[in-house]
Amino acid sequence: METVKIKAPGTVANLVCGFDILGLALNEPCDIMEFRLLDEPKVVIHNRDAFDLPTDPEQNVAGVVLLAAIEKAGGNVGFEVTIEKHIKPGSGLGSSAASAAGAAVGANKLLGNRFSTDELIQLAMIGEKLATGVKHADNITPCILGGITLIRSIHPIDIVPLATPDLYVTVVHPQIEVRTSDARQILKQQVYLKDAIKQWGNIAGLVAGFMRNDKQLIGRSLEDVIIEPVRSILIPGFDEVKTRSKEAGALGGGISGSGPSVFMLSETETIAREVGAIMNAVYREIGIENYVYVTTISKEGVQVDGESGVGSGE
Ligand SMILES: Nc1ncnc2c1ncn2[C@@H]1O[C@H](COP(=O)(O)OP(=O)(O)OP(=O)(O)O)[C@@H](O)[C@H]1O
Numbered sequence: 001m002e003t004v005k006i007k008a009p010g011t012v013a014n015l016v017c018g019f020d021i022l023g024l025a026l027n028e029p030c031d032i033m034e035f036r037l038l039d040e041p042k043v044v045i046h047n048r049d050a051f052d053l054p055t056d057p058e059q060n061v062a063g064v065v066l067l068a069a070i071e072k073a074g075g076n077v078g079f080e081v082t083i084e085k086h087i088k089p090g091s092g093l094g095s096s097a098a099s100a101a102g103a104a105v106g107a108n109k110l111l112g113n114r115f116s117t118d119e120l121i122q123l124a125m126i127g128e129k130l131a132t133g134v135k136h137a138d139n140i141t142p143c144i145l146g147g148i149t150l151i152r153s154i155h156p157i158d159i160v161p162l163a164t165p166d167l168y169v170t171v172v173h174p175q176i177e178v179r180t181s182d183a184r185q186i187l188k189q190q191v192y193l194k195d196a197i198k199q200w201g202n203i204a205g206l207v208a209g210f211m212r213n214d215k216q217l218i219g220r221s222l223e224d225v226i227i228e229p230v231r232s233i234l235i236p237g238f239d240e241v242k243t244r245s246k247e248a249g250a251l252g253g254g255i256s257g258s259g260p261s262v263f264m265l266s267e268t269e270t271i272a273r274e275v276g277a278i279m280n281a282v283y284r285e286i287g288i289e290n291y292v293y294v295t296t297i298s299k300e301g302v303q304v305d306g307e308s309g310v311g312s313g314e
């Protein structure tokens, strides 16, 4: 096999209370990537979008992952990749993770599926480190596996796929850019024990809610007393979007990844669409262009030539 076409989903990381340890895959938006195997050790990148992303492999998330894959494979092959990016960089929808995870899975397919899922996650984290300065797997893991995933540990890799309840996801992307690296730098390095206790309760409640398909428990647990109070100041309209969405019947939600996108989970499509209209209205009122997705949780992760990549969420 000399070429493969990859579809890599957008993702929502953190899921409010689970900073760096929880994430889910979305049915929309998705990036498309086409890979060709080369017989010399180099990486060639073509960007088919308006985002002006680097073509230098050392500067592109997909590029550093492909370079690492070449080294891991023994250094005799190379890759040409065309990236059609629909997930806007700096959106909080896992744009960098889609490129990193897509590159790891695409390279693996062309190399005869020689890497394990844990190795794919390790490779993709090299891309996240380039984008954000830190290795974290809460976007790349749901991107690769689909569904909702818990990252119990990255040293060593210990991934727990969770059950995926039938929920609608409404996401608003206000058209401002928040770089993950900046949104990480403003975080406090210490937390109070009383806040940690609340956060542990919420994380455990959220995981239990997913596993028991208990929508009310999911809603009660979508609370973040550590990260959201700091990061939400970077997102105009955040409090209003959240309050009005919950009044309209959403279970709850918060910042998607490091923002500026904001997501809400709802039990019905009607509520999810109403929430979308509220989000759009809030941003129109404050004069910020925005894009709203009304979608669902994707049980499929990265797809290779239209088929399941390495696995699927439960
Ligand atoms: N192939 C690529 N895809 C996306 N971003 C890239 C890529 N290569 C390099 N970058 C850089 O990575 C940064 C975007 O990553 P960042 O993690 O900040 O955004 P995000 O992935 O949308 O956010 P989040 O991880 O919160 O969902 C930008 O500075 C962008 O230039």
Ligand SMILES: N[C@@H](CCO)C(=O)O
Binding pocket: 013, 014, 019, 020, 021, 132, 136, 138, 139, 180, 183, 184, 257, 258
């Ligand atoms: N867990 C990461 C996700 C964004 O890449 C963060 O919130 O910084």
